[in-house]
Amino acid sequence: MKAQQNINKEAVIGAYDRWAPVYDIVFGPIFQRGRQAAIEAAERIGGRILEVGIGTGIALRDYSPKNRIVGIDISALMLEKARMRVRGMGLTHVEQLAVMDASNLDFPDNSFDVVMAQYVVSTVPRPEATLDEFARVLKPGGEIILASRLSEENGLRRSIEHFVAPAARKLGWRTEFGWERYLAWESRTPSIELVERRKMPPLGHFALIRFRKKAALNTADMSADVQRTTGVSDHGRSTSIA
Secondary structure, eight states: OOGGGOOOHHHHHHHHHHHTTTHHHHHTTTTHHHHHHHHHHHHHHOSEEEEETOTTOTTGGGSOTTSEEEEEESOHHHHHHHHHHHHHHTOTTEEEEEEOOTTSOOSOTTOEEEEEEESOGGGSSOHHHHHHHHHHHEEEEEEEEEEEEOOOSSHHHHHHHHHHHHHHHHTTOOSOOOHHHHHHHHHTOTTEEEEEEEEESSTTOEEEEEEEEOSOOOHHHHHHHHHHHHSBOTTSOBOOOO
């Protein structure tokens, strides 16, 4: 990973702690259409849904009460807003809210029918490790549903994104995160297949991305996935993990 793409975990926590009091006012309207599209995709599957980066819980009331929702966030202050929302609105379909690192999920394998992450992957310090964790806790046949900002591949906007990247990192954001990183992750994760990618507002700068965990893997694919998530080969040798 290039140095200019690094984000500091403490910077992310600090940034979202600062945003917590005004997040819904500032970002709620901007991300509303993307948020609804992601929830609609999750609702088509239903069941037990993990929302990573639940934030203030702004989306919790939009889920059907027939589903069970588990929400995590790295910011304790954002999560406290979510807890207040759950109590105030009597959202009984919310099973659990917890402070947790998205790249080190404290859940068993195959725990969820859907893993949802809205505007999260491009903001975490270790995006590929985070996606690995999403795949690990997802049940076979389930989906990873992402609303994500994607950087431009070329042109003026690409230049601007690189120029503002240092300032953006201080705010806990990453501007230079392109589609090629998702494709590279999918290509080296045999259990996962791309289902959908479509542009979303505002201005097409964001995308709805859906990955499905294959219901069955052959022996070679299973071995490759074990090596990626554990760092150990069939022969017990240590391997590197992206």
